[in-house]
Amino acid sequence: MNAITLKRRGSRISSSDRRFDVIITMIVTLYVLTILYPLIYVVSSSFSSGTAVTEGKVLLWPVDFSLQGYKMVFNYKAVWLGYANTLFYTIGKTMVSLFYTTLVAYVLSRKTFQARKLFTTLCIIPMWFSGGLIPSYILISGLGLNNSRWGYLLMTSMNVTYMIIMRTYFQTAIPGELLESAKIDGVSDIQYLLKIALPLAKPVMSVITLYLIVAEWNNYMGPMIYLRPTNLHPLQLILRRILEASQMDATMVSDADMANQMAQVGDVLKYGLIVVSTVPMLCLFPFVQKFFNKGLMMGALKG
């Protein structure tokens, strides 16, 4: 009897709820398609022939399948150089930034550290007030760090937001008793960081590493300001030059054969370049996603 009423009630709810389910699924599907369609279109165009793209024949799937665009992309010396530069900057900057960020986060996570307030304040003030673009440029060019690959790595510093996330993790995920017992065993602060805290902080370290990698791979403004010579340009600057090419006067493109090729292959090359430069980052992101469920994102807010 009881079971029957429950079942009945269940079915009554589910009829109105099923309609609700359908509506939600439809909205979400529509949203997913809005995200996916332009992305599929870009990939399909990159695998189509040059004429099919310029004549606007591509709608969803590749038309006249061809690898013309990719051949052009890989024939560019500038693209290879840009790739190498980007790899160098991304790996270098990520390592340097992670190093500084970890040190500061670790020390500020130690509750007995007496200068904690002072250093925390020093980290927070620049979030409110910064000198701005031009004074930074004057400082960095004064130090001779601009227009050099190593200089570009040296101008890296810790990231305050990630420092706070990591500090919160150190404080909440690593039990304080560990520190106490390590202290009794005569472990020094540096040994504790290396042997105990860091291995336990692997999840947060991986997320922050991935964020740093994505940020530097996609960085445009930094290299634009601090790496002027074209042989130092990372992929993003080269991309911009090529993507812009049709929109500006051909005489503005620095090298002549590039301007020529531009006119011939036009858009397919651009689509190919977009795919080639973006795929590495899209491959990374399932890894990032793994950590989302652990609520790491809240670290920044909860404090």
Next chain:
Amino acid sequence: MTAAKRNKAPVNTLIPKRGFARFKKNFLRDRQLYLLIIIGIAPFLLFHYGPMYGVQIAFRNYRISDGIIGSEWVGWKWFNEFLTDPNFKRIFLNTLIISLYSLVSFPLPIIMALLFNAMRKQRYKSVAQTISYMPHFISMTVFVGILNLILSPTSGIYGNIFRLLGGSGYPTDFRTLAGSFRHLYVWSGVWQGMGWQTILYTSALSSVSSELHEAACLDGASRFKRIIHVDLPAIMPTIAIMLILRMGGLISVGFEKAYLMQSPLNLSTSELISTYVYKRGLSDFRRFSYGTAVSLFNTAINVTLMLITNYTSKKVTEDEISVI
């Protein structure tokens, strides 16, 4: 009184040292921590506090050969020049309008997170969420490149669909219309950022206790009612915090996207304070002092807005927004 003193005496021996002596003792105990934090923070201090010293060139006529201190002091000259510049009103309004318009997109990730959360099929839900994060990983250069390509009236999705639906010739080219810049800027931002912005709300929703939902179920609440009366109130604090943070950064519109979307044809709506600073101060004219003055003007407004929002948030949430 003497009794109090006598009581105090043994306590003093338990906390043996005060002032400098205590500092010295703690310093020796924490010497390794001091070493670590100084290594970690030194570049940060240099690259963030160094420019704060250099900001004084906004009040000087900076010349590289004279150095910062050696350059002539001109007071408010550059600020006056900017405020009386015929372009000032337009640039200021452009910045303000685009940031206010961007606020339109604020509720969208909240709605989307609620919908994701209400989905029954867990597999489909996680696939949909994963796809929604994707655009966030596309660089701004590529993003603007895609935008320009698909909006092309001749060969982009936009033109192709126009012809598919029976249109003849080519449709209007929105990329070159100054009037469409703001719409493109804001709605393409929704496309790129909405999925990623749901994350915070999704993780807030995951902590809503299932007991509340069960109780609402027993009271006969429909699923829609449960979203409105259980889920939404549960994430209200998160929403409030995000809104306050958003208001604080109201006038700091990102440089990259606007700069990349600019063309000579849409400058009347796309020139913002940040892009103006870059062009006048650094790239084209290299008027260091003038650019610094304009950006200092912008910073002053930002700091004021942040102070106001922080004050308001203290009133509203009875708790300082702890980014820290």
